[in-house]
Amino acid sequence: MLLPAVVAATILVVISAIHFYWAFGGRWGMDKALPVNAAGELMLRPGAGATFIVAFGLLLFALVAIGNTGAFDAWASRRLVSWTTRGIAAIFALRAIGDFKYVGLFRKVKTTPFGRRDALYFTPLCLLLCALCVLAAWQ
Template identity: 45%
Template sequence: MMMFFLVAINAMIFLFLAFLHIYWAFGGTWALENALPVCSSGEKALQPGKTGTLMVAMGLIIFAFITVANTGLIGSFIPMNYIHIATYFIAGIFSLRAIGDFKYIGMMKSVKGTGFAKEDTRTYIPLCLLISLFSLSIPLMSCGK
């Protein structure tokens, strides 16, 4: 039962973030102000285009699918050990995101005074750690089933 709760939470987070990226790709501005890292000078550290933003959205949708696949919904189409490995990979990605790039993002960032840096510390790092913890726990809870 707990595994289904973790799967539901992670899948909903991934889908929400995917739809948010799609919204941004097509010109939406809600929650965009502090969504990208900013240099000390105030310039955006990266300027992802429409294609890059849509690729992130597609990746998040795939992450949601992999997460839900841990419940066995896809049957024997893909062996469960591959699903588990992919889920551990997701945990690794979000752990690395939480640690950061040692400059703009994550716990090890050196640029700390910007709006993005504050939002990163308050929201993005804890969210990445939560996703990572849940993604690590989900396959462990389903082992032997």
């Protein structure tokens, strides 16, 4: 039952790589990945530093997910890894629920380009990562 941990880690590494790309000045996809209000104004303006933090955090999440395979048993207890993975699942569950305005399942602004992508890609991906992390933690 290593599959949930490996799939979660793979997805997280890819998302981390995209954030590193943005942190180093890449522009591809960024205009579609940030929430905007109904007037099209950006609701977030993350700088390179904040984007690096997210990129490193996602990479750390990937390492924790891999820890559920037993890869780091010599350095961290499986119980610690399991509980940390549950915490990561909770983070993705909260992101999926959203802020009740611009992001997540209960967003009110739905017709913007970001709102449509959030409904089609970002929120379902967060739900998938939440489920994979829960499965990985319970194996």
